[in-house]
Amino acid sequence: MKKVKIFHTGGGEIGKVHRIDVSSFDSRIKDCDFIIASDVQNPLVGEMGASRVFGPQKGADNNMVEMLDQNMTHWADEIEKVTGIHLHNRSGGQERLEASVEHSKPFFQQP
Incomplete structure (x- = not known):
């Protein structure tokens, strides 16, 4: 049986993510279009x-x-492993929406 640990949200926590399990992700989201201003x-x-x-x-x-940037890099790496989306150098709100969509649905697991 898999051990699942749910993490709190925020930049300080995302460095703890070991892998992203998208098995329960609603596949209909792939058919949605998002417009971002x-x-x-x-x-x-x-x-x-x-x-x-x-x-x-923000203080x-x-x-x-430095820790936040390392954690965001780790988070982007994990998202890319699962989705193929390279968020690291995207500008504007695009990467934050994609990161948020990925962040809100799957369960986060660590060893």
């Missing part, structure tokens, strides 16, 4: 990524920003 041009991760640019605005110090 966003003025954000930053990629998800990296020097100009969301954690480095917006983290300090994150340098250590927290």
Whole structure:
């Protein structure tokens, strides 16, 4: 029997994800179109990524920003393994919507 651990949401937790189980993901979402209005041009991760640019605005110090960026990179890696979607350098709201859709449905598991 699989051991399942549900994690809390947030950038501090996503680094704990071992794999994403999409077996209970509603496949109808693949047939949906999403329209996003966003003025954000930053990629998800990296020097100009969301954690480095917006983290300090939300009170994150340098250590927290580094941890958040590492966790976001790990999260994007795990999503890419399952979906083939490379979120790392996408700009605007697109990567956040895709990350949120993936984040809200499957169960998160660790060894």
